[in-house]
Every structure is written in structure tokens, then in C-alpha cells.
Amino acid sequence: xxxxxxxxxxxxxxxxxxxxxxxxxxxxxxxxxxxxxxxxxxxxxxxxxxxxxxxxxxxxxxxxxxxxxxxxxxxxxxxxxxxxxxxxxxxxxxxxxxxxxxxxxxxxxxxxxxxxxxxxxxxxxxxxxxxxxxxxxxxxxxxxxxxxxxxxxxxxxxxxxxxxxxxxxxxxxxxxxxxxxxxxxxxxxxxxxxxxxxxxxxxxxxxxxxxxxxxxxxxxxxxxxxxxxxxxxxxxxxxxxxxxxxxxxxxxxxxxxxxxxxxxxxxxxxxxxxxxxxxxxxxxxxxxxxxxxxxxxxxxxxxxxxxxxxxxxxxxxxxxxxxxxxxxxxxxxxxxxxxxxxxxx
Numbered sequence: 524x525x526x527x528x529x530x531x532x533x534x535x536x537x538x539x540x541x542x543x544x545x546x547x548x549x550x551x552x553x554x555x556x557x558x559x560x561x562x563x564x565x566x567x568x569x570x571x572x573x574x575x576x577x578x579x580x581x582x583x584x585x586x587x588x589x590x591x592x593x594x595x596x597x598x599x600x601x602x603x604x605x606x607x608x609x610x611x612x613x614x615x616x617x618x619x620x621x622x623x624x625x626x627x628x629x630x631x632x633x634x635x636x637x638x639x640x641x642x643x644x645x646x647x648x649x650x651x652x653x654x655x656x657x658x659x660x661x662x663x664x665x666x667x668x669x670x671x672x673x674x675x676x677x678x679x680x681x682x683x684x685x686x687x688x689x690x691x692x693x694x695x696x697x698x699x700x701x702x703x704x705x706x707x708x709x710x711x712x713x714x715x716x717x718x719x720x721x722x723x724x725x726x727x728x729x730x731x732x733x734x735x736x737x738x739x740x741x742x743x744x745x746x747x748x749x750x751x752x753x754x755x756x757x758x759x760x761x762x763x764x765x766x767x768x769x770x771x772x773x774x775x776x777x778x779x780x781x782x783x784x785x786x787x788x789x790x791x792x793x794x795x796x797x798x799x800x801x802x803x804x805x806x807x808x809x810x811x812x813x814x815x816x817x818x819x820x821x822x823x824x825x826x827x828x829x830x831x832x833x834x835x836x837x838x839x840x841x842x843x844x845x846x847x848x849x850x851x852x853x854x855x856x857x858x859x860x861x862x863x864x865x866x867x868x
Contacts, residue, residue: 526829527578530808533707534732537650537680539609541803542828543581543736544574544821545812547588549596555589562816564596570821571600575607577825583710583736583812584643585613585654586635591642598643605645611736612639613654613684613710627657632668636677652682652710652736662694666703673704682708682733688723695731706733710812713737715746715779715798716771718846725806735809740802741795745776747823748784748794771844779843786836792826799827801840 528541549567550560562570571582582601584593594612601608614635617625624631639648651672657665672678683691683706691706698705709728711720713735720735728735741747783794790797802811813824832840848856 526826528803528828529580530734530810532650532680532810533682533728533734533808534705535680535707535734537609537707539581539810540579541810542579542799542824543583543611543810543812544571544579545738545814546582546584546593546597548814548816549584549593550589551592551596553589553592555592559814559816560589560593562596564599567596568600570815570818571597572604573818573821574825575604579825580607581609581611581810583611583613585616586618586639586642587613587616587654590618591638594639594642598645601643609649610643610645611650611652611682611708612643612648613652614639615654615657626660627653627655627665627668628660629664629668632665633672636672640677647676648678650680650682650708651678652684652708653686654684656686656690662690662697666694666698666701670703680704680707682706682710682736684710684736684738685712688727691724691733692727692731695733706731708736709733710736710738712739713802714740714742715783715801715840716742716776716844718844721846722849722852735806736812737802737809738812740799740811740813746779746783746795746798747820748780748787750780775844779840782839782843786832786839789836790830792830793823795820795823796826796830797832797840799824800830800832801837803827804832804837 529538530541531537532539546567548560548562550562582597584597586594614632615627636648636651640646651669653665669678669681673681681704691709695706709724711724713720714737725735744750780794783797787794787797799811799813802809815821815824
């Protein structure tokens with residue numbers, strides 16, 4: 524019996540588990556982000572099957588993770604169970620020193636799609652995400668290349684990552700106007716200490732029919748409770764390799780960690796489980812990309828769908844570091860409050 528929960532990816536028919544197993548940690552031995560990419564084939568295969576058995580059907584990778592090694596390992600790990608999985612991979616970052624071997628131009632997009640298919644030994648990509656923006660390639664060229672891949676059966680659905688809200692909105696409207704496959708997913712940084720997307724990106728995706736895939740839901744491990752905010756170098760993960768608090772003050776980070784720990788004790792749960800449960804509670808359509816380098820990390824993440832936080836617990840966490848309203852957001856809020864006052868009075 525599993526506590527896994529599922530959702531449609533944005534305004535599409537693609538059904539995915541709300542917990543998505545991210546494979547950035549998979550590596551054949553190259554020195555790509557040593558504090559993160561350290562899971563070899565045997566351990567990766569065990570983790571992938573553990574995820575599948577727990578009800579996870581959603582897996583995230585990228586051509587840039589360990590120069591494609593993550594894709595290769597994921598493909599081998601899935602093996603005959605490939606049809607149980609929804610595979611998301613990403614492209615856009617530079618692959619070699621060749622001038623055009625980067626970005627979202629037609630040649631690079633189509634070449635990298637074929638490369639990903641070959642490395643994973645699959646005949647189609649379930650969800651292809653553009654990993655970054657490209658201000659040197661016309662948007663129309665990129666969208667035309669994606670349409671070719673969709674029409675040839677190499678890609679089923681498409682999405683973006685790390686785009687500004689206006690860029691994604693412009694692209695989706697263009698896709699609608701020209702009957703192209705629309706972006707149905709957006710991968711964005713989102714966690715208790717990094718909530719910028721609440722101001723523009725999340726409202727935009729709600730209006731445009733996109734589903735969120737939250738990456739770094741534990742803020743590089745900070746929200747797992749394994750770090751002392753004052754001594755990051757003593758950890759063994761991404762933050763000890765030179766990460767930061769994503770702009771948040773240490774005192775605020777410490778308060779979040781303490782609150783997570785207190786709530787975790789109440790539920791006899793891991794702080795990481797609580798942090799992930801908070802994310803799942805923000806919207807029933809959100810998916811959360813969790814990574815792991817140990818089986819214990821997986822178990823803490825997989826427990827999140829089964830943990831229900833009370834309204835007071837959710838508020839206690841949400842009220843610590845809400846995103847500051849910038850103009851025109853504070854103006855909109857002021858006008859909305861004024862209108863509501865007149866209507867209700």
C-alpha cells in the first residue's frame with residue numbers, strides 16, 4: 524500500500540506522481556559537482572526500483588547532469604520497467620566547446636533530443652523541458668524545433684525551467700495562436716527559503732495551464748536539518764561545497780530549521796519530510812523533485828505524501844519568510860483590499 528498521490532501535469536492529460544525522483548546525483552565517476560553527483564549504477568538502480576515500488580512514476584534528469592551520465596544511468600536502471608515511468612529530461616546548457624553546441628537553436632535542440640533518446644535507450648521522451656533561456660535564438664525557432672520533435676513522436680509534452688514569467692506567457696500564447704504543442708510544465712526553484720515565484724511565476728502558470736515542478740525543495744539540504752547555519756562547511760552536501768542561503772538571512776534560516784524540527788518531533792517525522800509536506804500543501808497540482816544519495820534520504824522524501832500538516836503548522840512555516848511584495852504587487856494588494864472593504868461594508 525502506498526501513500527503516493529498523483530496529479531495531471533498542468534492543463535494536460537499527463538498523469539504524474541507528485542513526488543518526482545530527481546537523478547542529478549547519478550554519476551559514473553566524473554568530477555561533476557562532487558558534493559552532489561556521487562551515486563553509481565548499482566545504487567541508482569536500487570533507488571529507482573525503490574521509488575517505483577513506492578508509487579513514484581515521475582523521474583527527472585538532464586543532458587547536462589554529469590555530461591549525460593545521469594541519463595545513461597537512469598535508462599539502465601529503469602530497464603524493462605521503462606513503461607512504468609514518466610521520464611522528464613532537459614536541454615539547453617553548453618555540451619562542448621563547439622560554438623553552436625548550446626542554447627535553444629533548432630540544431631542543438633534536435634541533436635540533444637536524439638542524444639538523450641540514445642543515452643536512455645528509449646524511443647520517446649515523456650516530458651522535455653528547456654533548461655534555460657536563450658536570448659540569442661528567436662523564440663519562434665525554438666518552438667518550431669519542439670513541434671518537429673512532437674510531430675515525429677520523439678517528445679510527448681514540453682515545458683520550461685528557469686524562464687521569466689513573461690517569457691513563458693509569451694511562448695504559451697504563441698503556441699496557442701499557431702496550434703503548437705503548449706508548455707504544460709515549469710521547473711522552478713521553490714522551497715521554504717526561496718519563494719520568489721509566488722509573486723509572478725505561480726499566478727502565471729495557473730492562468731496559462733502550467734504545472735509546477737519544484738526543484739531544490741530542501742534548499743540544497745539546508746531544510747533537511749543536517750546543517751548548522753553557522754557552520755555550513757561541516758556538512759557533506761551541496762551547501763558545504765560553496766552554496767548559500769539563496770539570499771536569506773542566517774537568523775531567518777535558523778528559525779525555519781528550528782520550526783521544522785519542532786513540527787517533525789510532533790509527528791515523529793524527519794524535518795525533510797515536513798519541508799516537503801509543506802510544499803505539497805501549497806497547491807494540489809505541484810510536483811516536488813527530490814534527490815537522494817542515500818536510501819534514507821529517499822525514505823524521508825517518500826514519507827511526505829502521507830504527512831498531513833495542520834493549518835497552524837502550515838502557517839507557522841509560511842509566516843517566517845514570505846516573499847516581499849514588490850511594485851506593482853503591493854499596489855495591487857492595496858487596491859484589492861480597498862475594493863473588498865467597500866464591497867463588504
